[in-house]
Every structure is written in C-alpha cells, then in structure tokens.
Amino acid sequence: MSEPLGLKAKLGLDVFKAYARPHILIKTGMEKDPRLKKAILVCPAGLYDENDAGEVEISIDGCLECxxxxxACGSEVLDWQYPVGGTGVQFRFG
Ligand code: SF4
Incomplete structure (x- = not known):
C-alpha cells in the first residue's frame, strides 16, 4: 500500500500560470508593518517570509487564492486581487 501524499507533494501537483503583475502586492512603505507578520503564520502555501532587514516579502508563485x-493582515497593508482570468492556480488534487 502506498503512502498518502503530504501537503507539499499535493501542492506540487497544482499548476500556476503567472501574469505580468502579481495579484497580491505589499503596499509601498508597509513592508515592516507588524500586521504583515501574521501572513507568515497563516499562509497555507508558505509564500511570505521576513528578510534580514525585517521586511516581509511575498513570492506569489504557488498562491492558492484563499x-x-x-x-489576517487587512487591505491597508496588502493590495489583493484575484488573478486575471486564465492565470493563477489550477487545482489538480482535491
Ligand atoms: S491568498 Fe495566496 S498568499 Fe494569501 S494566504 Fe492564500 S495562498 Fe497565501
């Protein structure tokens, strides 16, 4: 009997089609806002991180559009839109 797939393996089955402009942006000047640190904890795809300068960064590839x-963070710090039609995530598992 085979082992069930773990979360990272399941996410690896999804397909992501990028668009020129990321559909989520950290608003200019808000990179060190403490509200952004919640995103590091709650993003199920683990796309947020904090750099050595204490700024929160996002790597949009792999976004589940949840x-x-x-x-968690609010629209004062994030510019969040759904991706343009035909781009973004295509779910392949569940
Ligand atoms: S919308 Fe994308 S970046 Fe935001 S929490 Fe969900 S997966 Fe992470």
Missing amino acids: GTCLL
Missing part, C-alpha cells in the same frame, strides 16, 4: 492573508 484570501487568508488579506483577512
């Missing part, structure tokens, strides 16, 4: 980061 909206959790927007709910």
Whole structure:
C-alpha cells in the first residue's frame, strides 16, 4: 500500500500560470508593518517570509487564492486581487 501524499507533494501537483503583475502586492512603505507578520503564520502555501532587514516579502508563485492573508493582515497593508482570468492556480488534487 502506498503512502498518502503530504501537503507539499499535493501542492506540487497544482499548476500556476503567472501574469505580468502579481495579484497580491505589499503596499509601498508597509513592508515592516507588524500586521504583515501574521501572513507568515497563516499562509497555507508558505509564500511570505521576513528578510534580514525585517521586511516581509511575498513570492506569489504557488498562491492558492484563499484570501487568508488579506483577512489576517487587512487591505491597508496588502493590495489583493484575484488573478486575471486564465492565470493563477489550477487545482489538480482535491
Ligand atoms: S491568498 Fe492564500 S495562498 Fe495566496 S498568499 Fe494569501 S494566504 Fe497565501
């Protein structure tokens, strides 16, 4: 009997089609805002990180479009939109 797939393996099955402009941006000047640190904890795809300068960064490839980061951090620090039609995530597992 085979082992069930772990979360990273399941996410690796999804396909992500990028668009020229990321659909989530950290608003200019808000990179060190403490509200952004919640995104590091709640993003199920682990796309947020903090750099050595204490700024929060996002790597948009792999976004599941769940909206959790927007709910956690708020629209004052995040510019969040759904991707342009035909781009973004295509779910392949569940
Ligand atoms: S929408 Fe969901 S998956 Fe995408 S960056 Fe926000 S929390 Fe992560």
